[in-house]
Amino acid sequence: MAVDQVTLPLLSLDAFVSHVVPKTIGELPGPQAPVQLDASLPDLGFDSFLLLELLGAIDELGVMLDEDIFVRVDTLRDLYHEYVEVAAADQVPTE
């Protein structure tokens, strides 16, 4: 379901991570320590409050994910795939 806001371009995986991570679990680590895209969200430090902020950060991209998203996905990479799928269904233009 699209948010009734400005439609933003579809982000690449790197751009997606660069958008959501600083708004949630903190600053991005350096190139020697990339974000673990396949680690579970709790292992990355996401508690309920940060999951809420994570959804808010994705809302800002003009995409509203399904409300059971955190029941179905558990990693940032899976979350990105969901974002792409919903954005494509809503015809968000590519970057």
Place this chain on the structure above:
Amino acid sequence: MTTYRTATQSVVLDLPVRESRNGGVTASELTPPVPQLEGRRVRLRPVLPEDTPWLLDLMALPELGYQWRNVPGTLNPEQFAVQLWQGVLTQLLVTHKSSGRKLGLVVAYQPSPLHRTAYIAMVLDPGAQRLGWPIEGFRLFMSYIFEAYDLRKVYAEAIDYNLAQYSSLIGRGASREAHYREHVYMAGEYHDVYVIAFYRQDWL
């Protein structure tokens, strides 16, 4: 900005105003403050008498009973509606914004007018808890009670197995201030309880 002129001085009030159709603003159109009880996905609303059976069912769940000041199997249905409001400053139902579905309850209780403190608690339907985002109700409620009441500090109690729930808030609007070792007895063992404090100036 609205300016009122008295006999001796000019008084400037920085109040929210609503423009009239012709673009002018009059004192009679000052907008009353309205609490923010809606978030992106959650709406807080008053508890109504018809909510009582749902709340009783919720509190009677074995997995929630201990967290809600009772031992499973001890809730008296006939006294529940009264018990629900004992020691309560204010409480609101957490609902799904678009469907109105009930998700849980947020409550401020044990207020101290002298110390300007109160406690806050939230209980969510286990199905809603798994979704993650209903915690927005907690954020909304915390802001609401600081705005509705002149509270200085609000406490939340977390049982050891639930402490991680608050971990991201520590240092970001909340601080851990007390630790009661082996404080509560639950299902055959004692658990530690932590007190998390939220200060008005850090939260708002």
